[in-house]
Amino acid sequence: MVAAIMPPMTTMTSADLRVHNQVRLLRAVHDAAEPLTRAAVARRLDIGRNTAAALVGELEEAGLLHEVPAEAMGRGRPTTLLVPHEAGPVALAADIREDSWTLARIALGGELTVVDSGDHDRTPAVFAQIKAAVDQHATKHLTALGIAVAGPIRDGRWLHIAHLGWNEVDLDEHMGAGWPPTKVGNDARLAGLAEARRGALRGAGTALHFHIDFDIGGTLLLGGGSQTGAHNIAGEFGHMPLTGSRLRCMCGVQGCWSLDVGTYALMRHFGKEPGYGAGREFAREVLARAARGEPEAARAVDENAAALGRGLGALANALDPEAISLSGLGIDLLRLRRGLVEQACRSGLMEFRRGEPPRIAEGTVGEIGPLRGAAEIAFDAVLTSDWLKRRL
Amino acid sequence: MVAAIMPPMTTMTSADLRVHNQVRLLRAVHDAAEPLTRAAVARRLDIGRNTAAALVGELEEAGLLHEVPAEAMGRGRPTTLLVPHEAGPVALAADIREDSWTLARIALGGELTVVDSGDHDRTPAVFAQIKAAVDQHATKHLTALGIAVAGPIRDGRWLHIAHLGWNEVDLDEHMGAGWPPTKVGNDARLAGLAEARRGALRGAGTALHFHIDFDIGGTLLLGGGSQTGAHNIAGEFGHMPLTGSRLRCMCGVQGCWSLDVGTYALMRHFGKEPGYGAGREFAREVLARAARGEPEAARAVDENAAALGRGLGALANALDPEAISLSGLGIDLLRLRRGLVEQACRSGLMEFRRGEPPRIAEGTVGEIGPLRGAAEIAFDAVLTSDWLKRRL
DNA sequence: CATGTTATGTTCTCACCGAGAACATAAAAT
DNA sequence: ATTTTATGTTCTCGGTGAGAACATAACATG
Known part of the structure; x- marks a missing residue:
């Protein structure tokens, strides 16, 4: 808090x-x-x-x-x-994955209904598709749109998605006239917000959420809201050097935590070249092999889990969360190696914190976390004095 | 924000x-x-x-x-x-250094007046001295007391000051009946709060402050308040492994940022054994020699400054501050090696952040930062609806 | 020195709010 | 059929800040 x-x-x-x-x-x-x-x-x-x-x-x-x-x-x-009133305000939320998108509607009370989805060609043209779907499903009761994307959005405008090769994509070029009031947010942050509002972190004053996919990103949650930062790009915990790596990350920095946690780290363990959003199936395969007890796969997963734990410990020293939740591969790592994650976390905690380490939980919102988070953040606009004054 | x-x-x-x-x-x-x-x-x-x-x-x-x-x-x-009304509420604030203490009074408007000070024997008996001074200077207008200490206070009760050898000191044993409503806070955090309220970070939505003495500690500032965490011990950024050290820290963890920044790091550079609050004069001497151009002292200061910058970059990736302020040795390091600190910070920033790194500023509140912060946090109690309802 | 201008203080009326009490109503229990 | 219980409705009260109108106290001007 x-x-x-x-x-x-x-x-x-x-x-x-x-x-x-x-x-x-x-x-x-x-x-x-x-x-x-x-x-x-x-x-x-x-x-x-x-x-x-x-x-x-x-x-x-x-x-x-x-x-x-x-x-x-x-x-x-x-x-x-x-x-909810049948003529009441609704918000739309979109989740953009690396080759597909989903659109859902939320109303008062939080009911989330998927209304459309599709594939896209991994270029920013996906925004035009989202726009078309929004136009198709919009009613006069639409108040706002939330969009989850897999990277940071600097100053609410400049979008980076490393594994799609998008660099400084200008959202103003893709989302201008004709769009409803729109909030674009990072998927890890929105997944965390979803856990804070309706999942594992409900009621937690101070919490951390991490989403693990190709690499790791997250958000600091305070009183049900995300710490956004000066340029709206806080949460890049994966780009801190927490695990002693000497490698150079594709973000331009040396030694990032993301080099040791997630799909890319599993790939690198097996000598594969990580990058550009490939490897998810390979990661699942490694996890399955580790679950079956195959030594090399087990070693790779052990390293991933230990690195995860060490980073969580370091961040717990700094930010003092009550709880930490994980999604994506994070859930798999917890299920396979909870003991290892927690032990590595403990060894990264200052001595006097070890008596009471933060609770580490599987996220409960599931794969719709980013979509749920986008929906909640869009609907937040309705639950303000300013909006109500205009409406009443 | x-x-x-x-x-x-x-x-x-x-x-x-x-x-x-x-x-x-x-x-x-x-x-x-x-x-x-x-x-x-x-x-x-x-x-x-x-x-x-x-x-x-x-x-x-x-x-x-x-x-x-x-x-x-x-x-x-x-x-x-x-x-301020001459019969208006005041708060008292104490700053406990490793062998001395200072007591000051604050009133509406923020005027801070030192009213007492003394030496102490580096044991928790200092709380009895503070109590005596508070009793001596208290009037019926006293509303609260703030105390700055040089370590974390877990759950507002268990105090750790590494360089005094205090471990799990139970504040309830030292501060019970007869004390005014008291808030005890970490000195780095309170120094940061002082910068946010009346110093270099005034008006910053998201900021970081670091105090460098024997090692480094700080606080995340959001909208003029400190992020305190679940157990009120957030801010131990110095105990994150941000600079690749392999050494074991006295906090129980390996590789802490504090091993590379501050007085102890300077001492270690010269083969001296750090610990127990000794070395401040030595650090000042090293800084002076570096300022004069002595090679070995310059190398030590270069390493300190570079490590400081690298850590700041890593934290900027994660927390996205608008500004970062420094106090204590941080001011000296900035004055001697601002270019090196900023360059190391930049290289720790993700590529897309480098165009607009956070502003790095010398704290302006000065050595009374912890005292000022303790005073502000004590007086905050007056500026609440609950307090006013009781008073009116 | 009288008068005009300006900025602030004071008085008054208005319309808004939520609380609490009293009473009304609609269900289930006896 | 009557009683009990929980909630809904009505009424009155005392609180709030806004805005307008007027009053006051300063300085500027002729």
Whole structure:
């Protein structure tokens, strides 16, 4: 968490007060693990039933949520369930993999529905395809679009995807007029956000998430949000020299953690040339062979797992997370070598931290993590005072 | 910064609204570089002059600030200056060095006044001395105490100061009944907070601060606050293996950045045995000899500076700071070898970051950084809705 | 020195808010 | 059929900040 945090304390009038409470209510409804009732939301927010009635009434009149009779449960007057309004705001989210894309829709409450998908030719032309799909599936209720990509986006504009060979791709050239308000985010960061909102890291004040594919990247999560940094490209933990490698990384630096963790590291162990997004099947094969006990494959996986653990320990010293979650190959490495990962992590922890190392967990959101994260970050726009003021 | 941050959205009533605006006003007065007038604070907070008058009137009646006529400046009715109330809340701050301590008082507006100091015998008995000094200087207006110490405090209770040989010192044994509300913080973190509030990092959304003494430690600063972590011990960046060392650190880990940066690294270069808080004078001597051009001293300082730069680059990849500030020996290293630090930093940056590396600045708060930070974090308690509700 | 201009302070009215109490209602339990 | 329970609705109250109008205190001008 951030101590002595000084949130930008905004001007607040009575009207602002109202909107503040409406946002709280919508956020509670959106984040609830199961639909909330009006009576429950009044208790949850510690407001009067009259106030809850007023807020819910205004939000329903504005088409932002809908009340339906709840099934009566025990004595007492039945209450109502708060559900998405059929004319309520939705957001779209796209996940761009190295040769395919998926488009989904999210509404209040978090239900995610895949609406389209396709292949692409590994060039930035994929943005035109996404645009076409968005146009096809957009309704007047569309509020924002979130897009997950496999690399950093500097200043929200300059996209790098190493294994596609994309360097300083100008998003302004590919996404201008005609696009809904769009947020593009790194897939590891969005996967982490998904775990923080609806997965293994829910409720954690300070957490780290790492996604392992060809290499490793992640995000520092604070109070349910990602640390984004000055240019919106924080999270490149894989490009820190945490494991003593002497090799030069394709990012331009020597000794990156990513050289020792992930698919490329497994390939290099077997003398293969890593690069350009190839090797995922080979990695799966190595993992399977290691699971069967084949010595060389086991050695490769051992090295990967130990390097993973050492890096996690170093980062735990610096950032002091309550929990760390993993996705992608990270889940496989944990399942095969949890003991090794944790032991390597411990040896990288300062002596006095070893009594209580951070919890290391498999991500639970699954392969849709980046898509889920993109959806949540797009829908976040709806859950703000500014958006509500414009809408009401 | 933290995107999609979800501040705990608190219950808000009309009375809460009032307190919210009172906190905003006090915060504005406290943080202003020079005293604010009532008219200026109304403009700054975008509130009506009637509302400003009401808020200021209530705060003065509560003894929290004081209005004095401002010198007339040009046409127009003269306004008033908002200054600390002589009966207003103050906080005390202590900085514990390895053989001495300093106590200071802070009031609204940030004026820091040293009120006492002394030597100590390098044992936790220093807390009893601090307590005696606090009792001597406390008035009924004392609200909180901040203490800066040279090591991490796990879970706010277990203190480690490596160079004093303190291991798992239980603060609950030394600070219980009879103490004002107390916050103990790591000196590097508090120095960073001081730079964020009143120094080189003022206004930076995401920043890093490092203090270099015997070794190196720091803090990630987000929106004017420090990232504290799950157990309140984030910031041990010095205990990450960023520079390829093979040595074992006294923290229990192999290869820490602290082995290559700071006084101990200079001592090791000359074959001296580092440890237990000795060597500061030796380090100053080496720096002076390097400044005069002596080859071996120059080599030692070059290595220190290069290691500093490499670590900064690695951390910049991961955390994406807008600026990095340094204190202690960090200032000396910058003055002697800024080019080398920046060049080493650049080579540790991913290729696409090199066009715009983070600004590296000398801290401007100076040696009172930890004391200033402790004072600010103690006074933060006053600038909260909860504290004001109890007080009004 | 009187008058005009400017910037701020004060007063007043308005419309907004949520809380809490009292009462009404709709269910299940007896 | 009546009682109990939980929630919904209505009402009143006291809080808030905004904006306008007017008052005041300074300096500038003629």
